[in-house]
Amino acid sequence: MDLNTENSQAPDHFLDFALANIRKKKLIECLHTGSVTGFDGYIITSSSLPCIVGSLCYVENDAGDRVTGEVVRIKESSVDIVPHDNSFAISVKDKVALVQVTQEVEVGDGLLGRVIDGLGSPLDQLGAITCEKSLSLNGSTLNPFERTPIEDILDVGIRNINATLTLGRGQRIGIIAGSGVGKSVLLSMIAKSTDADVVVIGLIGERGRELASFTKEVLSSHSRDKVVVVAVPADRSPLLRIQGAKRATAIAEHFRNEGKNVLLIMDSLTRVAHAQREVGLALGEQPTSRGYPPSVISLLPSLVERTGTNSKSGGTITAIYTVLADGDDVTSDPVVDTARAILDGHIILSRDLAQQGIYPAIDVNQSVSRLMTDIVSEEQTKNSQVLRKYISKYYENRDLILMGGYVQGQDADLDIAMQLWPSIVNFLKQDDGEPASFPDSVEALKNLLGGNI
Numbered sequence: 001m002d003l004n005t006e007n008s009q010a011p012d013h014f015l016d017f018a019l020a021n022i023r024k025k026k027l028i029e030c031l032h033t034g035s036v037t038g039f040d041g042y043i044i045t046s047s048s049l050p051c052i053v054g055s056l057c058y059v060e061n062d063a064g065d066r067v068t069g070e071v072v073r074i075k076e077s078s079v080d081i082v083p084h085d086n087s088f089a090i091s092v093k094d095k096v097a098l099v100q101v102t103q104e105v106e107v108g109d110g111l112l113g114r115v116i117d118g119l120g121s122p123l124d125q126l127g128a129i130t131c132e133k134s135l136s137l138n139g140s141t142l143n144p145f146e147r148t149p150i151e152d153i154l155d156v157g158i159r160n161i162n163a164t165l166t167l168g169r170g171q172r173i174g175i176i177a178g179s180g181v182g183k184s185v186l187l188s189m190i191a192k193s194t195d196a197d198v199v200v201i202g203l204i205g206e207r208g209r210e211l212a213s214f215t216k217e218v219l220s221s222h223s224r225d226k227v228v229v230v231a232v233p234a235d236r237s238p239l240l241r242i243q244g245a246k247r248a249t250a251i252a253e254h255f256r257n258e259g260k261n262v263l264l265i266m267d268s269l270t271r272v273a274h275a276q277r278e279v280g281l282a283l284g285e286q287p288t289s290r291g292y293p294p295s296v297i298s299l300l301p302s303l304v305e306r307t308g309t310n311s312k313s314g315g316t317i318t319a320i321y322t323v324l325a326d327g328d329d330v331t332s333d334p335v336v337d338t339a340r341a342i343l344d345g346h347i348i349l350s351r352d353l354a355q356q357g358i359y360p361a362i363d364v365n366q367s368v369s370r371l372m373t374d375i376v377s378e379e380q381t382k383n384s385q386v387l388r389k390y391i392s393k394y395y396e397n398r399d400l401i402l403m404g405g406y407v408q409g410q411d412a413d414l415d416i417a418m419q420l421w422p423s424i425v426n427f428l429k430q431d432d433g434e435p436a437s438f439p440d441s442v443e444a445l446k447n448l449l450g451g452n453i
Contacts (some may be wrong), residue, residue, distance in 0.1 A: 046081055049071075085332075115231055135276055139249065155437060159441040161362070166374045171371050177324070187214075189435075191218045206234060238279050257310070
């Protein structure tokens with residue numbers, strides 16, 4: 001590649017993209033080189049390089065082809081590198097070059113409306129991306145006392161969430177469900193309807209077909225000019241999946257630093273955990289619960305805690321993470337359990353509701369927004385509690401009702417729940433393309449309950 005030629009097209013490989021940026025910063029002479037001394041099919045062992053864990057390298061084989069990789073372990077006389085493409089042909093004595101000691105993320109308004117991969121290369125074939133600034137891939141530690149209290153409501157355009165699980169700007173929440181219950185559709189509805197200034201979407205470890213359709217649907221909406229998509233399909237290296245999650249978070253941090261209200265959507269946090277599990281086990285970590293090594297449990301909080309509010313800039317990052325519950329286990333799965341502990345609430349999607357054709361299939365009684373009572377009126381809080389009571393009453397006695405074993409008049413609350421049930425179902429349902437603003441959602445809940453409070 002000729003680094004003196006103006007790059008008007010999207011680079012074919014991240015290496016070209018990275019080296020072009022290095023040339024612009026006049027740092028290309030700082031590259032250090034070594035050679036491959038071993039490769040077990042997953043981890044490359046190289047002669048010593050002046051790097052740290054997380055440094056970016058490339059390996060060049062005899063044919064002149066190159067593959068990027070990340071340093072994952074440093075020894076006295078060698079370094080271990082995980083390549084971003086395990087199918088690449090590597091042999092002993094192949095050249096290893098250090099590209100970046102501390103990985104940085106190119107950020108700026110040029111990313112808006114674009115789709116990039118885990119290493120920042122454009123995937124949308126719309127040409128090169130020009131960014132003015134860069135941030136550390138791993139972010140920076142934020143003093144807890146620099147976080148402003150969450151007081152403002154984020155309108156997500158979903159009637160059920162706005163009315164009964166109200167989110168605040170800067171809140172972190174998880175959408176927990178098994179496979180095929182409607183997580184991606186719900187995220188798409190939120191991305192198209194939210195009133196956030198910028199929406200950063202990280203599609204990590206999902207199916208390639210779903211990445212293309214989801215991205216096309218979101219970017220074709222009115223929100224295209226405020227959306228950034230970081231997409232890393234399931235067939236990519238586990239390190240690329242982790243990189244994608246970190247890059248999406250860093251991009252969100254940039255826009256927060258500019259004082260904007262950012263919505264970060266990551267689908268899914270579980271795939272990030274699976275990627276870290278692959279890397280950890282390859283490095284010899286001992287598996288604990290369900291095969292997850294300790295590094296997984298430490299990665300998730302470090303990723304989540306980068307979001308939230310920032311008093312210096314006045315900006316916020318409201319983060320929504322999807323969490324895949326293996327076997328619909330929403331209680332004891334390690335990733336689900338960790339997510340519940342570190343997030344500011346969770347939304348449970350019910351397969352039973354989905355089978356009844358109720359979408360989004362939000363189980364209101366199992367879901368909670370820990371900040372709702374602090375940011376909404378007492379009337380809305382009370383209405384939400386009453387709705388939960390009626391839903392609970394109905395489901396507790398549904399079998400009895402269907403068998404004809406219940407006689408009206410025995411339980412006043414159950415009588416009201418039975419009377420309101422068709423209206424409750426209509427309230428819970430919402431078609432894609434049918435946005436519901438926050439005021440309309442609150443009013444709909446109030447009208448649903450009428451005088452039954």
